[in-house]
Amino acid sequence: MHYTYKTDDGTAYDVSLLSEQGQGLFSLIQHSVTKIKELNKQIQVMQAGATHIKALFEAELTDDAIVEDTDEEPETN
Secondary structure, three states: OOEEEEEEOOOOHHHHEEEEEEEEHHHHHHHHHHHHHHHHHHHHHHHHHHHHHHHHHOOOHHHOOOOOOOOOOOOOO
């Protein structure tokens, strides 16, 4: 299978005509781009989950739990 790599300026290269090292680097680029897309999807799912959990948590907040505002870091334990 022949892959084509196109630079930002629009020049296209046949990857199969590159050195073994060049072809290996192209493979790493492909793998990296695929992994980045997968991780971005996972991040979106985690962000949506965190937003939903935050909404559920905030629905549990009561006036009895209000404390005076401080500049200290919040305690989460």
